[in-house]
Each structure stands twice: as C-alpha cells, then as structure tokens.
Amino acid sequence: MRPGLDQLIRVAVAAIGLLLAACAGGAEEEPAPRRQFAIGWSIYAGWMPWPYAEAAGIVRKWADRYGIDIRIVQVNDYVESVNQYTAGKLDGVTVTSMDALTIPAAGGKDTTVLILGDYSNGNDKILLKGGDEVGDLKGRTVHLVELSVSHYLLARALERQGLALADVRTVNTADADIAGAFTSPAVTAAVAWNPQASAMKAVPGTREVFSSADIPGEILDLLVVDTRTLSAHPELGKALAGIWYETVALITRDDDAGRAARAQMAKLAGTTPEQFEEQLASTFLYVDPREAVAAVTSPDLVATMRRVRDFSFAQGLFGPGAKSADAVGIAFPGDRVLGDRARITLRFDPRFMQLAAEGAL
Numbered sequence: 007m008r009p010g011l012d013q014l015i016r017v018a019v020a021a022i023g024l025l026l027a028a029c030a031g032g033a034e035e036e037p038a039p040r041r042q043f044a045i046g047w048s049i050y051a052g053w054m055p056w057p058y059a060e061a062a063g064i065v066r067k068w069a070d071r072y073g074i075d076i077r078i079v080q081v082n083d084y085v086e087s088v089n090q091y092t093a094g095k096l097d098g099v100t101v102t103s104m105d106a107l108t109i110p111a112a113g114g115k116d117t118t119v120l121i122l123g124d125y126s127n128g129n130d131k132i133l134l135k136g137g138d139e140v141g142d143l144k145g146r147t148v149h150l151v152e153l154s155v156s157h158y159l160l161a162r163a164l165e166r167q168g169l170a171l172a173d174v175r176t177v178n179t180a181d182a183d184i185a186g187a188f189t190s191p192a193v194t195a196a197v198a199w200n201p202q203a204s205a206m207k208a209v210p211g212t213r214e215v216f217s218s219a220d221i222p223g224e225i226l227d228l229l230v231v232d233t234r235t236l237s238a239h240p241e242l243g244k245a246l247a248g249i250w251y252e253t254v255a256l257i258t259r260d261d262d263a264g265r266a267a268r269a270q271m272a273k274l275a276g277t278t279p280e281q282f283e284e285q286l287a288s289t290f291l292y293v294d295p296r297e298a299v300a301a302v303t304s305p306d307l308v309a310t311m312r313r314v315r316d317f318s319f320a321q322g323l324f325g326p327g328a329k330s331a332d333a334v335g336i337a338f339p340g341d342r343v344l345g346d347r348a349r350i351t352l353r354f355d356p357r358f359m360q361l362a363a364e365g366a367l
Contacts, residue, residue: 042075043242045229046091046099048084051200051285052124052227053100054271059253061270068248072241076249085109091230097242098231104155104314106230108323111352112334116233119354120243121250122298126218126225128288130159131203134215135194140167142215143174143195149187150197152178155225158317160197162224163216188212200285201277219288223301224310233353247295247358248367254293295362302356303339311336311344 047056059065060078069076079096081087091099092110098120101109110117134142140163150156161171174195179187185202187193188209198206207214218225229246236243257267265279272282292298301307318324319331328334335350337343343350361367 040235040239041073042077043097043235043239044077044079044095045231045246046079046081046087046096048081048087048100049275050084050100050227051129051275051282052126052289052291054275054282055123055250055253055257056100056229057274058257058267058271059249061274062253062256062267064249064253068245068252071248072245074239074241074245076242076245091115091232094232097235098229098246100227100229102155103226103228103311104158104318106228107311107315107334107336107352108318110230111336112318112324112328114351116351117230117353118233118236119228119302119352120231120236120246120358121229122226122292122302122354122359123229123250124227124289124291125223126155126199126227126288127222127290128217128219129200129203129285130155130197130218130225131199131207131214132160132163132197132216133188133195133203133206134213135209135211137194137215138213140164140215141169144169145173146195147175147177147193148195148197149177149179149184149193151181151184152176153321153323156197156199157321158314159216159218159221159225161317162221162313166220200288201281204281204284217288222290223306224313226310236355243358244361244367247362251293251295251362254291258291258293295359298359299356299363302354302359307354308338308342308344311338315344 045056047053056078057080065076065078081090087099088101088105088109090096092113092115106117106119132140143164148160150160164170164173181202184196184198185205188196188206196206206212231242257264257271268282268286269279272279275282292301315334315336316331319328324333332345334352335343335346335348337350337353339354339356
C-alpha cells in the first residue's frame with residue numbers, strides 16, 4: 007500500500023520534472039470535453055469497495071446516471087498507481103493523505119480530495135521483541151519502509167515518549183520482505199501494515215507497542231481526482247460519490263448480502279474472508295457521508311495535515327527546491343489554507359460528500 011525509498015526517489019524526480027514542464031508550458035488550456043474517465047486503485051482493505059462496485063454493476067449504474075463511462079483500473083504496485091495519476095494517465099487514484107501531499111501535490115499537480123474513505127485504526131503497527139513499550143525502542147534498529155506512513159507512525163510514537171527519530175536507527179525494508187525479515191532473531195523491532203503486520207505479530211515473543219489506533223484519524227485513505235478535470239466535469243464527482251456510499255452501505259451490512267459482498271472483496275484482494283474481516287476491523291470506514299463531511303471540515307484535519315506536512319518536509323519529500331514546510335499549499339473548507347496560498351495543489355473539498363449526505367446525488 008505504501009511506497010519504498012527507491013520508489014519514492016523515482017517518483018520525486020518524475021514529479022519535479024512534471025512541475026518544470028508545467029512552468030515551461032505557461033498557462034494551461036481548459037480540458038477538452040470528455041465522457042470517459044479512469045480511476046486507479048491498489049489492494050488495501052479500505053479501497054476494495056471500488057473493484058467490488060465495478061464487479062457488482064454499481065459503477066455502471068452511477069456512470070450511466072450521469073452519461074459518462076468510468077473505468078476502475080487496478081495497478082498492482084501502489085506507488086505506480088500514484089505515479090500514473092501524477093503523470094496524467096489516470097483521472098483519480100486511491101492514496102493516503104501523506105502520499106497525496108508528497109507525490110502529486112508536491113510535484114505541482116493540482117489535486118482534490120473527493121472522498122475521505124477511511125482511516126487506519128490499527129492496520130499499521132509497531133512491533134517489538136524483548137520489550138513492552140515504545141520507550142524500549144531507544145537505541146534499537148527498526149526495520150520499516152522508510153519515508154512511508156510507517157516512518158511517520160514511528161515518529162509519532164517516539165514523539166509521545168519524548169524521543170526522536172535520532173534515538174533509533176532505521177533500516178529500509180520492502181513491504182514484500184519485512185515479514186520474512188522479522189522472523190530472524192537479529193531483527194527485534196519493525197513497523198508494518200496489514201496483512202504483513204498480523205503475521206509478524208504472531209512471531210513468538212512479539213509485542214505490539216503502538217499502532218495507528220493510538221493516533222486515530224491521522225493516517226487517512228482517500229480518493230483524489232485531478233482538480234481541473236473535476237472542475238470541468240462535476241458529474242464525475244457526483245458519480246464517484248454515489249458509487250462509494252452505495253457500496254460501503256452494502257458491504258457493512260450484517261446480513262447475508264453484506265457477508266457475501268465482503269467475501270467477494272476478500273477474493274479480489276487475494277485473501278480469505280476471515281483475514282479480510284480482520285483487516286476491516288482495524289479500518290474505520292466513513293460509511294455515513296455526514297461523518298466524512300464533519301471530519302473534513304473539522305479543525306482537527308488542519309492539525310493532522312500540519313503534522314504530516316512538517317514530517318514530510320523534514321524528510322526531504324517536498325523536493326530540493328522546497329525552502330520550508332509552507333512550500334506546498336493545502337486548502338480546507340472555509341477558506342482555510344496551510345502553507346503557500348499562491349501555490350495550492352492539495353484541496354479537501356467536501357461538496358460531493360455533502361450532496362450524498364443530503365440525498366441530492
């Protein structure tokens with residue numbers, strides 16, 4: 007779900023190139039009229055409603071209502087899906103709030119958060135052998151996917167204990183390798199996300215000392231879309247909001263239809279129904295659009311994104327040209343802006359979620 011260090015470097019270079027090209031090209035032209043749109047997704051519990059909606063005919067239903075065609079495109083590698091969106095090959099993509107900021111937005115691609123889908127509520131974990139609390143991490147080597155939300159989770163956990171990232175040593179470990187590495191007695195601390203984290207927690211002598219449930223609402227999972235495309239085609243936003251809320255209402259039902267839908271999502275994710283139910287249990291889905299609107303309009307979101315952008319800047323994820331954490335502007339409802347108001351490239355826009363809340367789609 008989250009990128010590795012080498013991938014982030016490649017994406018950062020591509021994003022810088024995108025920004026330079028945009029600057030060199032001068033004023034952008036308005037998008038040509040379109041009826042076909044592509045939305046990218048990758049495997050993660052909170053994003054599986056999208057491929058399920060396509061398989062169940064819900065995507066077609068809402069696209070037809072607005073006279074458009076929407077393709078839900080699986081990209082096997084998460085960071086590649088974000089990279090394709092940044093390069094303009096996709097009109098929207100499922101992405102974490104941190105990666106939406108550090109990849110497309112930091113690269114100059116004006117991006118709108120259309121749907122706040124969920125937040126990780128325990129899916130991301132800090133695991134420790136031979137220790138009982140976060141303070142026991144001091145002086146240890148921690149394996150994780152560097153410069154990802156795992157790194158952010160570690161920073162937040164240490165901060166709460168009066169420690170800093172300098173108090174530990176990190177080793178970049180790919181998400182595909184981290185579960186295997188953790189079985190070694192030499193590896194005593196790691197940060198990972200599900201499903202790897204659950205397997206690692208089962209290693210004898212392992213304790214979970216911190217998780218995303220300890221910082222609820224900070225690791226956000228989103229559907230973002232190209233701002234210019236959305237401005238020219240608001241029908242796309244309406245259709246996507248309709249798809250999301252109809253689908254999550256179905257998949258969270260405690261009846262045969264809901265269980266069948268979740269089993270189908272598990273199959274699409276390549277896991278078992280039991281494992282998928284476990285992953286969903288540590289994912290807070292915004293099923294009610296009113297809750298999502300309240301979260302996006304809350305001052306808490308500004309505080310959360312301030313932490314995320316400050317961490318991102320400190321780790322160099324805004325690129326070599328960024329002089330401060332204010333280099334990228336983030337817009338919130340109510341004309342609130344974090345960072346450079348003249349360079350807003352990430353926008354939290356609750357309009358379409360509000361339409362869903364009002365039954366006006």
